[in-house]
Amino acid sequence: MAALRFLHVCFFLLILFHGFSLTFGVDTSSSSPESSDMKILLGKIKPSLQGNSDNLLLSSWNSSLPVCQWRGVKWLFSDGSPLHCTDLSSPQWTNLSLFKDTSLHLLSLQLPSANLTGSIPREIGEFSMLQSLFLNINSLTGSVPLELGYTSSLSDVDLSGNTLAGVLPPSVWNLCDKLVSFRLHGNSLSGTLPEPALPDSTCDNLQVLDLGGNKFTGGFPEFITRFKGLKDLDLSSNVFEGPVHEGLAGLKLERLNLSHNNFSGVLPNFGGSKFGAEAFQGNSPSLCGLPLRPCLGSSRLSPGGIAGLVIGLMTGAVVVASLLIGYMQNKRRKNEIDSEEDDLEEAEEIENSDKDGGEGKLIVFHGGEHLTLEDVLNATGQVMEKTSYGTVYKAKLSDGGTIALRLLREGSCCKDRSACLPVIKQLGRIRHENLVPLRGFYEGKRGEKLLIYDYLPTQSLHDLLHESAPGKPALNWARRHKIVLGIARGLAYLHTGQEVPIIHGNVRSKNVLVDDFFFARITEFGLDKLMVPSIADDIISQAKSDGYKAPELHKMKKCNPRTDVFAFGILLLEILMGKKPGKGTRNVEFMDLPALVKVAVLEETTMELFDMEVLKGIRSPLEEGLVQALKLAMGCCAPVPSVRPTMDEVVRQLEENRPRNRSALYSPTETRSEAETPF
DSSP states (O other): OHHHHHHHHHHHHHHHHHHHHHHHTOOOSOOOOOOHHHHHIIIIIHHHHHTTSOOTTGGGOOTTSOGGGOTTEEEEETTSOBOOOSOTTSGGGTOGGGGGOTTEEEEEEEOTTSOOOSBOOGGGGGOTTOOEEEOOSSOOBSOOOGGGGGOTTOOEEEOOSSOOEEOOOGGGGGGGGTOOEEEOTTSEEEEEOOOOSSTTOOOTTOOEEEOOSSEEEEEOOGGGGGOTTOOEEEOOSSEEEEOOOGGGGGSOOSEEEOOSSEEOSBOOOOSSSSSOGGGTTTSOTTOBSTTSOOOSSOSOOOHHHHHHHHHHHHHHHHHHHHHHHHHHHHHHHHTOOOTHHHHTTTSEEEEEEOTTSOEEEEEEOTTOTTOOHHHHHHOEEEEEEEETTEEEEEEEOTTSOEEEEEEEOTTSBOOOHHHHHHHHHHHHHOOOTTBOOEEEEEEETTSOEEEEEEOOOOEEHHHHHHOOOTTOBOOOHHHHHHHHHHHHHHHHHHHHSSSSOOOOOOOOGGGEEEOTTOOEEEOOTTGGGGBOHHHHHHHHHHHHHHTOOOTTOOSGGGOOHHHHHHHHHHHHHHHHHOOEEOSSOOOTTEEOHHHHHHHHHHTTOGGGGSOHHHHTTOSOTTTTTHHHHHHHHHHHTOSSGGGSOOHHHHHHHHHHTOOSOOGGGGOTTOBTTTOOOOO
16 A cells, blocks of 8 residues: 555656646756757758758768768867867767767858758857858758858858849848858849948958859949958949949959949059959940040049030030931931941941941940940951851950950852841840850951950860860869750750740850850851851751761751750760760761760660769769760750750750759869869
């Protein structure tokens, strides 16, 4: 009985304690003594970053695994000593007790190209010793959390290549004391750029600030000119406007990109040609000063001078308008219509005469408004490339800028100007990030024709794939995928992005330019429309010997979107296999790539097809999209045109099968001998 009464008492006390815990919020569950950073990482960060689906990389964040086996994270202890996870024989690799070590703190969160689909959680600001945050090249949505500015130890932040939106919180400048690099390139952030809360903030340690590729608005952010340690500034492809602050010239910048905004006025004096014209292209036509065109008149006018100038311009405008009205009325009375006036609706036509009395015509398009006939004719050039239908020059302008000139060979172009001009105007309207834009067109009295493009200091995809040179970057699958997706997007735009489709007709690796960040731009599109039939058909003959020609294609006039798709399929095989395509030749350097794939499939040696650099660091070619890309290439090369996909379908498939590990994209200096597999 005594024992029974004892059990009753224990049961009563248990019920009483349970009721007490429910009433007053006492947690009677077994409390876990793990690190607070561990709790945040598992309870908040992991669920937020992986979104609604499980992430293979984040699955390693598990309390049943030693922390040294967690991917994308680095740790240190409260005393500042790092957790060493490099020595596989170290007990730290298998020590599960570290999970409960309250002195363990998160040092680095590095998850580039990790297929993340969620958002950046507010709890990111609770890591007191976090120094680096790399979440670039993912599919993160939402906004940049206000709490990011509370991580007082952060020195390196890279959130580029996501789809973050909204405004940038001013709290990010709270990081100024420690911040070394801050990258937000390629998101959808908008609004004006917030200023630091403290007006004298100088961010002394900040060296890299990349805000390009967003939707920021407003004037030039003057506060940036106080960041005296800045070496790399990118504000490109935003909606900034107004003058560029002269204080920018006082910084010791090594790299600057202000292109594709709406900046205007006089550029600061950066000291000669420190930055090329490409750093300022795509802004207001009124932007002037080295390395762009010289500014007319004084760049420093007093208020009275400005008022006088405005009055003078208004007076002149009235006089010109009166003369113009009289002139137009006189033309109407005589019923004389000059067909050249129609050209001015879409392009600015400038007529001039040379010293011999001959006439030349220059038509300029968006981005080429600063060019004059004198600039083009007096440019000093050097030969870059020769083809059967023309020569390409790198031309230096008198103001220090550089353009690319394609001189079409005499007799290669159609002489009917009425048929030529509509094609030129259509090509001049094409604007896409993966296409080299046409800036102008010159036609001389003797029939000579010049196509004017931006000069891009890049190299061709052909040279990247097949030529050996010291310091050439390693072309892993992530980089090749970025290149091929850019090519596909450019071709898709030509086929469907405008009222009258443009067929490239000459898709090949030599006609793709690639920059240091593996961004691809297609050249030579639409040129066949300017050529006489015999010269255009020469391109088809060359395409046949080079292995890019669709089997049903015999004449250039028969080109259509499906023949471009075939050539793209060959190009994709060339990128995957690292081999030069070719047919009808005994040269072993050139190969029938589709035939090689068919043989490999029959012999079950498909994995041997891929270039060794493509496979580097890849555990599963199926998961990384390599096998899918090979199937896509063979689909594009189908003998029957109707079976081939459209370029829009190609883009969709490439986007759906992105490589999971894309961290190497932001390492432009990595060479083939230095390439390593991250993590």
